[in-house]
Amino acid sequence: xxxxxxxxATTTLSSAAASVTFSSISGSxxxxxxxxxxxxxxxxxxxxxxxSDTGSNYSETVLLGxxxxxxxxxxxxxxxxxxxxxxxxxxxxxxxxxxxxxxxxTTYKTTVYRWNSEEYVSARVGLWRNTxxxxxxxxxxxxxxxxxxxxxxLYGIKSA
Amino acid sequence: xxxxxxxxxxxxxxxxxxxxxxxAGNTAFELPGDFQSIATVSVGSGGAANVEFxxxxxxxxxxxxxxxxxxxxxxxxxxDMFVQxxxxxVDTGSNYAAHRLYGTGASVGAGSAINKTxxxxxxxxxxxxxxxxxxxxxxxxxxxxxxxxKYKTGRILGGSDQNGxxxxxxxxxxxxxxxxxxxxxxxxxxxxRxxxxxxLYGIKSA
Numbered sequence: 001x002x003x004x005x006x007x008x009a010t011t012t013l014s015s016a017a018a019s020v021t022f023s024s025i026s027g028s029x030x031x032x033x034x035x036x037x038x039x040x041x042x043x044x045x046x047x048x049x050x051x052s053d054t055g056s057n058y059s060e061t062v063l064l065g066x067x068x069x070x071x072x073x074x075x076x077x078x079x080x081x082x083x084x085x086x087x088x089x090x091x092x093x094x095x096x097x098x099x100x101x102x103x104x105x106t107t108y109k110t111t112v113y114r115w116n117s118e119e120y121v122s123a124r125v126g127l128w129r130n131t132x133x134x135x136x137x138x139x140x141x142x143x144x145x146x147x148x149x150x151x152x153x154l155y156g157i158k159s160a
Numbered sequence: 161x162x163x164x165x166x167x168x169x170x171x172x173x174x175x176x177x178x179x180x181x182x183x184a185g186n187t188a189f190e191l192p193g194d195f196q197s198i199a200t201v202s203v204g205s206g207g208a209a210n211v212e213f214x215x216x217x218x219x220x221x222x223x224x225x226x227x228x229x230x231x232x233x234x235x236x237x238x239x240d241m242f243v244q245x246x247x248x249x250v251d252t253g254s255n256y257a258a259h260r261l262y263g264t265g266a267s268v269g270a271g272s273a274i275n276k277t278x279x280x281x282x283x284x285x286x287x288x289x290x291x292x293x294x295x296x297x298x299x300x301x302x303x304x305x306x307x308x309x310k311y312k313t314g315r316i317l318g319g320s321d322q323n324g325x326x327x328x329x330x331x332x333x334x335x336x337x338x339x340x341x342x343x344x345x346x347x348x349x350x351x352x353r354x355x356x357x358x359x360l361y362g363i364k365s366a
Contacts, residue, residue, distance in 0.1 A: 004195050004196050005193055005194075005195035006193070059323040059326075061320075061321045061326035061328045062263060062265070062328065063261070063328045070261075070263075070268040071268060072264055072266060072268045072328075074321070076324045098298075098299065100227065100228070100295075100297040100298075101297075101357055107229065107294075107295050107355055108293040108295070110229060110296070110321065111297070112298050112328075123263075123330055125298075125319040125327070125328045126321055127320075127321040127326075129291075129323060157195070157359075157361075159197050159357075160197040160199055160200040
């Protein structure tokens with residue numbers, strides 16, 4: 001029996017960086033799971049794009065709690081998917097991003113993910129309107145940098 | 161793990177070879193890990209009225225996880241997931257309940273569906289009127305699925321985004337039976353369309 005759930009790559013930033021990239025992702029898995037624990041140099045979002053596509057091909061549906069109320073919102077025809085928000089420079093954010101059936105060449109790619117910070121809890125569904133297999137993922141701070149010590153681990157899951 | 165010793169005609173001279181497993185030395189052999197694929201259903205061009213996993217082993221795993229993308233032929237932009245479970249066959253009695261927290265992109269809501277004949281997990285799939293190539297996605301877990309002393313509980317996080325419409329849905333589910341689960345049946349209001357994909361995994365514990 002082959003390994004089903006295995007690590008592909010991990011990046012731990014030794015110094016602040018504007019972005020983190022996973023490239024040359026093998027198509028031999030069914031799903032990808034990206035697990036991260038990060039902080040930022042200033043209040044901002046962490047943005048995710050695939051295959052270097054910076055066109056307006058992304059969207060998301062949001063469920064968010066801030067400790068006093070719950071809200072839902074969406075963004076459409078965006079240039080990235082927002083996969084986390086740090087409410088301050090010291091805020092620590094964790095997230096688990098599931099990218100389902102990332103390597104087929106017939107469906108648009110969907111993600112379901114949740115993230116938590118010191119200020120918020122959120123669950124979201126995201127869409128990339130492209131049928132290409134995902135071979136690279138870029139995570140970018142909307143402003144400033146991702147802080148030193150932040151970790152990003154990419155896993156692959158194989159189905160039968 | 162008890163080592164396996166391989167002896168040959170030259171063992172007296174050259175010594176024995178020690179392996180960690182009877183299967184070691186087979187180039188295809190890898191330790192399987194603790195998250196294992198049990199079965200997968202990929203819906204073909206003819207579609208499928210339902211997806212069912214049967215003969216799920218009740219030993220060797222502690223929890224089950226189903227990961228999916230799916231679209232149905234319902235004349236709508238969304239469709240719901242209905243899950244029945246059972247031992248030997250699925251239970252069609254009114255023994256299921258679910259609670260939900262959800263976002264529509266504009267508002268939030270919560271609700272419940274109790275004493276139902278299936279776990280009703282709403283708005284998990286896209287449907288016939290959704291933009292082409294869009295699929296709902298998510299995963300659900302059934303915890304301690306083989307324990308004979310507990311009612312069975314599950315949870316799901318899923319939904320769809322259709323660039324202007326969509327839902328994110330977080331549900332719990334209950335099956336009021338202490339039987340071990342060997343069957344999981346997944347249906348929707350419509351039939352599943354081609355490229356829908358459901359994968360069942362088992363999770364081990366120490």
